[in-house]
């Protein structure tokens with residue numbers, strides 16, 4: 001397989017003109033896995049050592065992914081429905097379809113409605129049977145939660161670690177925190193945050209066995225997706241289980257893409273929160289909430305309905321996890337760390353966004369936080385593999401790869417590169433690091449003549465960049481604040 005390096009297009013006024021034109025520095029806060037890493041702490045450490053010998057900041061990781069060089073790629077569908085709610089297929093049939101379409105991971109997230117059978121004894125009996133029949137598949141139990149108190153308008157997945165408490169976790173959660181379909185609806189405006197707090201309290205041995213919560217189809221019923229920001233922040237502050245949102249909704253097969261039949265529509269099949277530069281995802285990033293939007297699910301219910309029709313698990317939408325191991329804990333660790341990308345139509349494989357700097361032992365990948373001196377020369381690189389054929393066996397292309405820069409004051413396209421070949425490719429862009437806290441994410445596009453296009457999205461790499469120097473002891477103190485993903 002040949003390797004191809006694409007030149008970035010450099011002809012747009014939208015692009016960053018000069019790194020020195022970046023916005024004035026503002027206090028930045030990094031939130032990772034629920035743990036707040038206040039950059040002010042780092043700078044405070046610097047000031048405390050005013051008399052210590054100063055040296056330029058050498059790049060280092062504030063937050064790193066231990067499996068960055070050893071991870072394995074796993075294909076996932078994290079949102080499907082079975083006959084235990086309003087799906088048309090059994091769990092066994094869903095598992096077989098997922099395996100047939102190349103999935104390593106499937107989460108069966110039946111509705112948590114009071115009058116449905118998600119997380120029932122019968123649900124778990126069939127789930128166990130499907131696990132025995134498909135031991136090659138990492139098959140998670142989950143629920144699609146009607147997030148209170150909105151009368152069930154908003155949904156989020158609760159995905160349980162595979163362990164002996166998954167049954168009591170999900171059935172207990174459903175009984176306590178989902179009132180959809182019940183005669184008596186709660187009036188408690190804090191029930192959603194209480195639910196997240198309860199999930200957070202369910203760990204027996206630390207964050208490694210916590211469930212994860214993924215917000216679903218955020219733009220389906222909203223007037224604008226920026227309203228997602230405050231809700232996500234509120235939920236995340238209630239407990240470190242809310243890891244992301246569906247950047248692309250399911251229901252991709254029907255004429256109304258995503259079943260977005262109200263005010264907002266999808267943009268090339270993706271939710272506006274991810275597709276619009278500067279929308280909710282970038283605003284969350286800017287506020288230091290590092291959530292994963294690189295999630296594309298099938299939301300499979302059935303194929304028969306004329307208006308809302310779905311692709312099978314793994315058939316069209318893909319979430320790819322770069323995980324420490326092929327296991328339940330490995331999958332959940334990848335979701336917490338944000339080491340994912342997502343794509344439609346099987347147009348790309350093994351996408352890694354990387355930021356490298358002189359003196360850094362290896363490039364930083366999506367989900368990681370770098371500390372560097374402002375003015376450091378950096379290389380931002382997107383590595384990817386473009387398969388010869390797409391999901392339908394037709395000749396495949398990846399026409400364009402784009403970088404998006406999120407700074408303290410704005411989010412904007414940074415660079416675009418055109419691709420013309422297949423196989424292993426790499427797009428590289430060099431820049432001098434702007435001052436302040438900033439992040440970069442990537443997306444790629446295969447142009448479809450009569451639309452919509454087929455895209456992939458990565459999660460961001462985060463950079464904390466400051467122009468002053470940092471004493472050796474100050475850097476050491478700051479390093480102790482680093483938050484590795486285990």
Ligand SMILES: [Zn+2]
Nearest residue numbers: 144155216217
């Ligand atoms: Zn839903």
Ligand SMILES: [Zn+2]
Nearest residue numbers: 079081144299
């Ligand atoms: Zn659903």
